[in-house]
Amino acid sequence: MQDLFNYFVKRCDSLLENEVPKSITGRLKRLNRKDREALKKMLIEKGKELEASGHSHVISWLETSITLINEHAFHFNRVFFSPGNDIKNEIKTLLDHASQTVDLCIFTITDNELARRIISCHKRGVKVRIITDDEKMEDNGSEIAKLAGAGIPVKIDHSHYHMHNKFGIIDGKIAITGSFNWTYTATKHNQENLVATTKFEIVQQYDEEFNRLWNELFELKAGQ
Structure with missing residues (x-):
């Protein structure tokens, strides 16, 4: 986020909405709401400094900066159904575009194509965790042993009951x-x-629940 802040500050005299490169707008789209608000706060504080030093056009620069951040915020709310490939294709797209973390809390994974996409995330440096x-x-x-064997951290419950969640972040x-469920049957036959x-409050609650479970459950050792 610091590099985005630096980009805006360096252009406090010449920031134009229609001249921002795709590399910057792409970075803005990858920010979550918490980071967007933090960036705005940093820019507002910088604007106060510039104004105090007698810098001209501070208000217009700040307005343009915040407008750009808001315009390029990533918002996404969709529902998908099966049978058919819509759900599986969406999961593949999300995994392929993951750049930092993939946390999966999934009852069962038997679809080896989805398992390969998870391993691909891990190999390109994305931090993957599976419950x-x-x-x-x-x-x-089941693809779980293969995923653990690839070096992906996996945690499991030890209970007569099921870890029946099916969510990811x-x-x-x-x-x-x-x-x-991440199975062929769910794609081809099941309703x-x-x-x-991307709704922040929902993502945050799932993230909190994932970390709660991660701290409580048991690590699966490769080869176990």
């Missing part, structure tokens, strides 16, 4: 949730749903 059910990972076709700004949203 799953201890019994379902023993099912034929991508880059701390997109939450996905619904009835959909399932998936909600994907």
Whole structure:
């Protein structure tokens, strides 16, 4: 975020909305709401300094900066259904575009194409964590052992009951949730749903729940 702040400050005399490069607008779209508000606050404080020093055009510069941040905020709220490939394709797209973190709390994963996308995230440096059910990972076709073997941290419950959640958080700004299990049957045959949203309050609650479970459950060792 510091580099975005520096970009705006360096152009306090010449910031124009239609001349901002895609590299900057792309970075703005990747900010979550917390970071957007922090960037605005930094710019407002800088604007006060510039105004106190007698700098001209501070108000117009600040207005343009905040307008750009708001215009390029990433908002996304969609619902997807199966049978059909809509849910699976959305999950693949989100995984392919993940750049920082992927936290998955999924009852069962048997779809090896989705498992390969998760491993691809891990290999390109995205921090991946998986929570799953201890019994379902023993099912034929489960990809959990393969994911753990690839070096992805996995945690499981030890209970007579199920860790039945089906949600994920991508880059701390997109939450996905619904009835959909990451299986071929869910894609090809079942009546399932998936909600994907960037609504800050919802993403934050799922993030808090994921971390609560992560701190309580048991680590799966590769080869276990």
